[in-house]
Amino acid sequence: MRGKDWFLALCVVVIWGVNFVVIKVGVAEIPPLMLGALRFLLVVFPAAFFVPRPKIPFRLLFLYGLTISFGQFAFLFCAIKVGMPAGLASLVLQAQAFFTLLLCAIFMQEPLRLRHFCGMLIAALGIILIARGGLSTQSLGHLSLLGFILTLLAALCWATGNMLNKIIAREVPGSSPLGLVVWSAFLPMLAFCAASVLLEGQQQIASAILHFSWRSFFSVIYLSGASSLLGYSVWSSLMARYETWRVAPLSLLVPVVGLIAAWLLLDEKLAWIQILGALLVMLGLMVNLFLPAVRQWMHNRRAVQ
Numbered sequence: 001m002r003g004k005d006w007f008l009a010l011c012v013v014v015i016w017g018v019n020f021v022v023i024k025v026g027v028a029e030i031p032p033l034m035l036g037a038l039r040f041l042l043v044v045f046p047a048a049f050f051v052p053r054p055k056i057p058f059r060l061l062f063l064y065g066l067t068i069s070f071g072q073f074a075f076l077f078c079a080i081k082v083g084m085p086a087g088l089a090s091l092v093l094q095a096q097a098f099f100t101l102l103l104c105a106i107f108m109q110e111p112l113r114l115r116h117f118c119g120m121l122i123a124a125l126g127i128i129l130i131a132r133g134g135l136s137t138q139s140l141g142h143l144s145l146l147g148f149i150l151t152l153l154a155a156l157c158w159a160t161g162n163m164l165n166k167i168i169a170r171e172v173p174g175s176s177p178l179g180l181v182v183w184s185a186f187l188p189m190l191a192f193c194a195a196s197v198l199l200e201g202q203q204q205i206a207s208a209i210l211h212f213s214w215r216s217f218f219s220v221i222y223l224s225g226a227s228s229l230l231g232y233s234v235w236s237s238l239m240a241r242y243e244t245w246r247v248a249p250l251s252l253l254v255p256v257v258g259l260i261a262a263w264l265l266l267d268e269k270l271a272w273i274q275i276l277g278a279l280l281v282m283l284g285l286m287v288n289l290f291l292p293a294v295r296q297w298m299h300n301r302r303a304v305q
Contacts, residue, residue, distance in 0.1 A: 001242055009238055009250050012231050017257025019227045020086040021265050023077060026219030030208045031200040032077035035219070037192035040069065042224035043185040047178075054179035056172050060164060061184050068161020070188035074195065075154035084147025085268045088130060090258025091278050092151045094251075097285060098123060099159030107163065115291040123284025127152075129277030177236030181228060252285055 001009070026035050080089055098120045104110040131148050168175060196205060208216070259278065262268040270278070 001238075005238060005242070008234050010253075012234050013250055013253045014257055015226050015231050016251075016254045017090060018261045019223070019231075020080070020090040020258045021261045022219050022222045022227075023080050023089075024086040024262075024266060025215055026223065027077055027081040029211065029213060029216045030219070031196060031204045032081045033074065033192055033196035033200055034205055034208055035223070036070070036073050036077055037189060037196050038220045039073070039223045039228065040185045040189035040192060042220060043182060043228045044189050047182045047229065048186075051179050051182045052176070053183050054172070054175040056168055056175055056180065056183075060168050060171070061180075062187055064161055064164045064168065064180070065184035065187035066191070067157045067164065069185060070191045071157030072154045072161065073188070074192070075150045075157060079147040079150035079154065082147045082150070084151050085262060086266060087255075087259040087262030087268050087270070088274065088278075089147075089151050090262075091255035091281055092127060092130065092148065093155050093158065094255055094281060094285060095123065095127060095152060095155040096158040096162065097288065099156050100162040101288075103159055103163045104166065108166065115287055119284040119286075119288030119291075121284070122287060123281045126277040126280025126282075126284060129280065130274050132273060132277075178229070178233045181232045181236075185228075252282065255282070 023035075030038070076089065076093065080086060084092075098116075101110075101112060101116050101120070105112045131145070165180075168180070255278070259270075
Protein backbone atom coordinates (compact mmCIF):
# COMPACT_ATOMS: atom_id res chain seq x y z
CA MET A 1 0.00 0.00 0.00
CA ARG A 2 1.02 3.59 -0.51
CA GLY A 3 2.24 5.59 2.48
CA LYS A 4 -0.97 7.63 2.65
CA ASP A 5 -3.10 4.48 2.71
CA TRP A 6 -0.93 2.90 5.42
CA PHE A 7 -1.52 6.03 7.49
CA LEU A 8 -5.29 5.89 6.90
CA ALA A 9 -5.43 2.19 7.81
CA LEU A 10 -3.53 2.76 11.05
CA CYS A 11 -5.78 5.72 11.88
CA VAL A 12 -8.83 3.45 11.56
CA VAL A 13 -7.17 0.83 13.76
CA VAL A 14 -6.54 3.43 16.46
CA ILE A 15 -10.09 4.82 16.14
CA TRP A 16 -11.62 1.37 16.52
CA GLY A 17 -9.30 0.43 19.39
CA VAL A 18 -10.06 3.58 21.40
CA ASN A 19 -13.74 3.05 20.53
CA PHE A 20 -14.11 0.62 23.46
CA VAL A 21 -12.86 3.17 25.98
CA VAL A 22 -15.31 5.72 24.54
CA ILE A 23 -18.16 3.22 24.95
CA LYS A 24 -17.15 2.71 28.59
CA VAL A 25 -17.24 6.48 29.15
CA GLY A 26 -20.53 6.81 27.29
CA VAL A 27 -22.49 4.08 29.11
CA ALA A 28 -21.35 5.53 32.45
CA GLU A 29 -23.60 8.54 31.78
CA ILE A 30 -26.08 7.39 29.11
CA PRO A 31 -28.19 4.21 29.24
CA PRO A 32 -26.65 1.76 26.72
CA LEU A 33 -29.71 1.41 24.47
CA MET A 34 -30.19 5.17 24.41
CA LEU A 35 -26.52 5.56 23.50
CA GLY A 36 -27.09 3.20 20.58
CA ALA A 37 -30.11 5.23 19.45
CA LEU A 38 -28.12 8.48 19.53
CA ARG A 39 -25.21 6.86 17.69
CA PHE A 40 -27.28 5.65 14.76
CA LEU A 41 -29.41 8.79 14.69
CA LEU A 42 -26.26 10.73 13.84
CA VAL A 43 -25.12 8.05 11.38
CA VAL A 44 -28.40 8.47 9.46
CA PHE A 45 -28.86 12.25 9.71
CA PRO A 46 -27.77 14.34 7.93
CA ALA A 47 -25.81 11.78 5.82
CA ALA A 48 -28.99 10.25 4.33
CA PHE A 49 -29.71 13.55 2.54
CA PHE A 50 -26.36 13.42 0.72
CA VAL A 51 -25.60 9.69 0.30
CA PRO A 52 -27.72 7.90 -2.33
CA ARG A 53 -29.57 4.78 -1.26
CA PRO A 54 -27.67 1.74 -2.56
CA LYS A 55 -29.58 -0.60 -4.88
CA ILE A 56 -29.68 -3.34 -2.28
CA PRO A 57 -32.87 -5.37 -1.65
CA PHE A 58 -34.73 -4.20 1.45
CA ARG A 59 -34.56 -7.64 3.07
CA LEU A 60 -30.74 -7.57 2.97
CA LEU A 61 -30.58 -4.00 4.30
CA PHE A 62 -32.99 -5.05 7.07
CA LEU A 63 -31.03 -8.14 8.08
CA TYR A 64 -27.66 -6.37 7.83
CA GLY A 65 -28.83 -3.51 10.06
CA LEU A 66 -30.49 -5.92 12.49
CA THR A 67 -27.31 -7.96 13.00
CA ILE A 68 -24.11 -5.98 12.48
CA SER A 69 -25.56 -2.72 13.84
CA PHE A 70 -28.40 -3.31 16.28
CA GLY A 71 -27.51 -6.78 17.54
CA GLN A 72 -23.77 -6.23 17.78
CA PHE A 73 -23.89 -2.88 19.55
CA ALA A 74 -26.89 -3.61 21.76
CA PHE A 75 -25.06 -6.61 23.21
CA LEU A 76 -21.67 -4.83 23.30
CA PHE A 77 -22.95 -1.64 24.98
CA CYS A 78 -24.88 -3.67 27.56
CA ALA A 79 -21.86 -5.93 28.15
CA ILE A 80 -19.63 -2.97 28.96
CA LYS A 81 -22.39 -1.40 31.06
CA VAL A 82 -22.67 -4.50 33.27
CA GLY A 83 -18.93 -4.75 33.86
CA MET A 84 -17.08 -6.17 30.85
CA PRO A 85 -13.68 -4.43 30.80
CA ALA A 86 -13.23 -2.28 27.69
CA GLY A 87 -9.85 -3.78 26.80
CA LEU A 88 -11.04 -7.37 27.06
CA ALA A 89 -14.19 -6.52 25.11
CA SER A 90 -12.03 -5.36 22.20
CA LEU A 91 -10.27 -8.74 22.24
CA VAL A 92 -13.21 -11.11 22.84
CA LEU A 93 -15.16 -9.38 20.08
CA GLN A 94 -12.55 -10.72 17.63
CA ALA A 95 -14.26 -14.10 18.02
CA GLN A 96 -16.35 -12.75 15.14
CA ALA A 97 -13.61 -13.93 12.76
CA PHE A 98 -14.23 -17.57 13.70
CA PHE A 99 -18.01 -17.22 13.92
CA THR A 100 -17.87 -15.81 10.38
CA LEU A 101 -15.97 -18.87 9.14
CA LEU A 102 -18.50 -21.23 10.72
CA LEU A 103 -21.57 -19.35 9.47
CA CYS A 104 -20.20 -19.10 5.92
CA ALA A 105 -19.37 -22.81 5.98
CA ILE A 106 -22.90 -23.72 7.14
CA PHE A 107 -24.99 -21.33 5.04
CA MET A 108 -22.75 -20.55 2.04
CA GLN A 109 -20.92 -23.90 1.71
CA GLU A 110 -17.50 -22.26 2.00
CA PRO A 111 -14.86 -24.90 2.85
CA LEU A 112 -13.21 -25.03 6.26
CA ARG A 113 -9.55 -26.01 6.17
CA LEU A 114 -7.25 -27.50 8.79
CA ARG A 115 -5.74 -24.09 9.65
CA HIS A 116 -9.23 -22.77 10.41
CA PHE A 117 -9.89 -25.53 12.95
CA CYS A 118 -6.42 -25.10 14.50
CA GLY A 119 -6.92 -21.34 14.79
CA MET A 120 -10.38 -21.76 16.31
CA LEU A 121 -9.15 -24.29 18.88
CA ILE A 122 -6.24 -22.08 19.95
CA ALA A 123 -8.47 -18.99 20.19
CA ALA A 124 -11.19 -20.94 22.04
CA LEU A 125 -8.64 -21.98 24.65
CA GLY A 126 -7.61 -18.35 25.00
CA ILE A 127 -11.22 -17.23 25.47
CA ILE A 128 -11.72 -19.91 28.15
CA LEU A 129 -8.65 -18.63 30.01
CA ILE A 130 -9.94 -15.04 29.76
CA ALA A 131 -13.32 -16.11 31.19
CA ARG A 132 -11.65 -18.13 33.94
CA GLY A 133 -9.44 -15.18 34.84
CA GLY A 134 -12.43 -12.85 34.94
CA LEU A 135 -14.37 -15.14 37.27
CA SER A 136 -11.37 -15.51 39.61
CA THR A 137 -10.54 -11.78 39.74
CA GLN A 138 -12.60 -10.01 42.38
CA SER A 139 -11.99 -6.59 40.84
CA LEU A 140 -14.02 -7.57 37.76
CA GLY A 141 -17.05 -8.39 39.87
CA HIS A 142 -19.86 -10.93 39.64
CA LEU A 143 -21.32 -9.42 36.45
CA SER A 144 -18.20 -10.13 34.40
CA LEU A 145 -19.64 -13.50 33.32
CA LEU A 146 -22.78 -11.81 31.97
CA GLY A 147 -20.64 -9.19 30.23
CA PHE A 148 -18.47 -11.92 28.72
CA ILE A 149 -21.50 -13.80 27.34
CA LEU A 150 -23.02 -10.60 25.95
CA THR A 151 -19.73 -9.78 24.20
CA LEU A 152 -19.70 -13.22 22.55
CA LEU A 153 -23.27 -12.61 21.37
CA ALA A 154 -22.12 -9.27 19.95
CA ALA A 155 -19.35 -11.12 18.07
CA LEU A 156 -21.93 -13.59 16.69
CA CYS A 157 -24.08 -10.70 15.42
CA TRP A 158 -21.03 -9.09 13.80
CA ALA A 159 -20.19 -12.40 12.11
CA THR A 160 -23.75 -12.73 10.81
CA GLY A 161 -23.44 -9.24 9.37
CA ASN A 162 -20.15 -10.23 7.72
CA MET A 163 -21.87 -13.16 6.04
CA LEU A 164 -24.70 -10.88 4.86
CA ASN A 165 -22.09 -8.44 3.53
CA LYS A 166 -20.67 -11.24 1.38
CA ILE A 167 -24.17 -12.05 0.12
CA ILE A 168 -24.76 -8.37 -0.70
CA ALA A 169 -21.44 -8.16 -2.57
CA ARG A 170 -22.44 -11.23 -4.57
CA GLU A 171 -25.99 -10.08 -5.39
CA VAL A 172 -25.28 -6.35 -5.82
CA PRO A 173 -21.66 -5.97 -6.99
CA GLY A 174 -20.19 -2.48 -6.82
CA SER A 175 -22.60 -1.18 -4.14
CA SER A 176 -21.40 1.83 -2.13
CA PRO A 177 -19.89 0.89 1.28
CA LEU A 178 -20.84 4.31 2.71
CA GLY A 179 -24.36 3.94 1.35
CA LEU A 180 -24.67 0.55 3.03
CA VAL A 181 -23.48 1.98 6.38
CA VAL A 182 -25.85 4.96 6.25
CA TRP A 183 -29.01 3.34 4.89
CA SER A 184 -28.72 0.17 6.94
CA ALA A 185 -28.62 2.39 10.06
CA PHE A 186 -32.33 3.32 9.81
CA LEU A 187 -33.47 0.04 11.36
CA PRO A 188 -31.02 0.05 14.32
CA MET A 189 -31.87 3.71 14.99
CA LEU A 190 -35.58 2.87 15.31
CA ALA A 191 -34.92 -0.42 17.13
CA PHE A 192 -32.64 1.23 19.68
CA CYS A 193 -35.20 4.00 20.27
CA ALA A 194 -38.00 1.48 20.87
CA ALA A 195 -35.83 -0.77 23.06
CA SER A 196 -34.63 2.18 25.12
CA VAL A 197 -38.18 3.39 25.81
CA LEU A 198 -39.44 -0.12 26.64
CA LEU A 199 -36.48 -1.45 28.66
CA GLU A 200 -34.76 1.62 30.11
CA GLY A 201 -37.85 3.75 30.60
CA GLN A 202 -38.68 7.40 30.19
CA GLN A 203 -37.26 8.31 33.61
CA GLN A 204 -33.74 7.10 32.76
CA ILE A 205 -33.91 8.74 29.33
CA ALA A 206 -35.05 12.06 30.79
CA SER A 207 -32.35 11.93 33.48
CA ALA A 208 -29.63 11.28 30.87
CA ILE A 209 -30.86 14.22 28.77
CA LEU A 210 -30.97 16.56 31.78
CA HIS A 211 -27.44 15.57 32.83
CA PHE A 212 -25.99 15.44 29.31
CA SER A 213 -22.32 16.41 29.73
CA TRP A 214 -19.45 17.13 27.38
CA ARG A 215 -18.31 13.51 27.90
CA SER A 216 -21.71 12.26 26.71
CA PHE A 217 -21.56 14.58 23.70
CA PHE A 218 -18.02 13.47 22.82
CA SER A 219 -18.99 9.78 23.12
CA VAL A 220 -21.94 10.11 20.74
CA ILE A 221 -19.97 12.16 18.18
CA TYR A 222 -17.01 9.79 18.32
CA LEU A 223 -19.11 6.62 17.99
CA SER A 224 -21.21 7.96 15.10
CA GLY A 225 -18.75 10.13 13.20
CA ALA A 226 -15.31 8.65 13.79
CA SER A 227 -16.06 4.97 14.42
CA SER A 228 -19.04 4.41 12.09
CA LEU A 229 -18.96 6.87 9.19
CA LEU A 230 -15.22 7.55 8.92
CA GLY A 231 -13.91 4.18 10.10
CA TYR A 232 -16.13 1.89 8.03
CA SER A 233 -15.93 4.09 4.92
CA VAL A 234 -12.11 4.26 4.90
CA TRP A 235 -11.76 0.55 5.71
CA SER A 236 -14.19 -0.49 2.98
CA SER A 237 -12.37 1.74 0.49
CA LEU A 238 -9.02 0.13 1.35
CA MET A 239 -10.51 -3.36 1.11
CA ALA A 240 -11.86 -2.50 -2.34
CA ARG A 241 -8.54 -1.13 -3.67
CA TYR A 242 -6.07 -3.63 -2.23
CA GLU A 243 -5.80 -7.39 -1.82
CA THR A 244 -7.54 -8.70 1.31
CA TRP A 245 -4.28 -10.08 2.73
CA ARG A 246 -2.75 -6.59 2.74
CA VAL A 247 -5.57 -4.93 4.71
CA ALA A 248 -7.47 -7.50 6.80
CA PRO A 249 -4.56 -8.55 9.09
CA LEU A 250 -4.26 -4.95 10.31
CA SER A 251 -7.51 -5.48 12.22
CA LEU A 252 -5.47 -7.68 14.61
CA LEU A 253 -4.03 -4.43 15.94
CA VAL A 254 -7.48 -3.24 17.12
CA PRO A 255 -7.53 -5.31 20.36
CA VAL A 256 -3.87 -4.37 20.96
CA VAL A 257 -4.82 -0.68 20.80
CA GLY A 258 -7.95 -1.42 22.84
CA LEU A 259 -6.04 -3.13 25.64
CA ILE A 260 -3.36 -0.38 25.74
CA ALA A 261 -5.97 2.42 25.66
CA ALA A 262 -7.99 0.79 28.47
CA TRP A 263 -4.81 0.41 30.53
CA LEU A 264 -3.69 4.01 29.99
CA LEU A 265 -7.08 5.77 30.16
CA LEU A 266 -9.16 3.54 32.44
CA ASP A 267 -6.41 1.86 34.50
CA GLU A 268 -7.73 -1.59 33.58
CA LYS A 269 -5.31 -4.33 34.56
CA LEU A 270 -5.26 -7.96 33.48
CA ALA A 271 -4.51 -11.04 35.53
CA TRP A 272 -1.65 -13.19 34.21
CA ILE A 273 -4.09 -15.87 33.07
CA GLN A 274 -5.99 -13.26 31.03
CA ILE A 275 -2.76 -12.05 29.44
CA LEU A 276 -2.02 -15.66 28.46
CA GLY A 277 -5.55 -16.00 27.09
CA ALA A 278 -5.18 -12.78 25.09
CA LEU A 279 -1.94 -14.06 23.54
CA LEU A 280 -3.63 -17.34 22.58
CA VAL A 281 -6.54 -15.51 20.93
CA MET A 282 -4.08 -13.42 18.91
CA LEU A 283 -2.12 -16.57 18.00
CA GLY A 284 -5.30 -18.28 16.82
CA LEU A 285 -6.16 -15.29 14.63
CA MET A 286 -2.65 -15.21 13.16
CA VAL A 287 -2.69 -18.95 12.39
CA ASN A 288 -5.95 -18.44 10.52
CA LEU A 289 -4.72 -15.41 8.56
CA PHE A 290 -1.00 -15.90 8.00
CA LEU A 291 -0.41 -19.66 7.70
CA PRO A 292 -1.19 -19.77 3.93
CA ALA A 293 1.18 -16.85 3.29
CA VAL A 294 3.94 -18.56 5.30
CA ARG A 295 3.46 -21.82 3.34
CA GLN A 296 3.54 -19.93 0.04
CA TRP A 297 6.72 -18.10 1.06
CA MET A 298 8.41 -21.38 2.02
CA HIS A 299 7.29 -22.99 -1.26
CA ASN A 300 8.63 -20.07 -3.30
CA ARG A 301 11.93 -20.19 -1.41
CA ARG A 302 12.38 -23.90 -2.09
CA ALA A 303 11.54 -23.34 -5.75
CA VAL A 304 14.23 -20.65 -6.05
CA GLN A 305 16.82 -22.87 -4.39
